[in-house]
Amino acid sequence: MQLEKHSSPISKELLEEVRPFMATCWQDTYSDSLGHEVVANLVDNLGDGTLGGGLPGIGETLLLVRDGDTIVATCTYAYGDECGAVWGLYITRPYQRKGIGSQLLRVAAEAGKPDDTIQLFVMQDATDAINFYLRNQFVIANQIRGEILPGVATSCLLLSASVAALLATIPCDTALHPVASAGPCSVL
8 A cells, every 4th residue: 555645736637536535435424424415415516626625725735545546545634833634534444444544644643743733523423433533542622513515514523632642652554654764654
């Protein structure tokens, strides 16, 4: 497997390559909790040129994991003053529970400063995702209810973790980071 790092702006070619992956992940992830019609509307919004906000804008970075030519995982992150955000961390089912998600969090953390915090939102009924983040040093910071589409609201949790905690507890996987150096694990 190979990890790729793409800074914004994302090329139209890469956007077209990521679109089917995101559509499949959204259908697999959200159909049970949101219903097929809502997910179909979300997937339809993937045609707006930004993958429904799931891909980087200015100053944001997209991580891809490929197995051969096939995209098997994504994660987007950005940092501001003392705080970063992670979103769009999706892994296809056959590749889940293999450490890929933790490695993507590690790469996102490596881009920050040790005293930074990373935050993310997760749907409150996404028990597996919440447990994954809690195992990776995130804590529940807040609960909110927000619209994901006009007229469609859902409850979400705001989760937060320190960059230092992520780097201290997620070991570097050199199989995913084949060019590790004496510095950060990822040198992409």
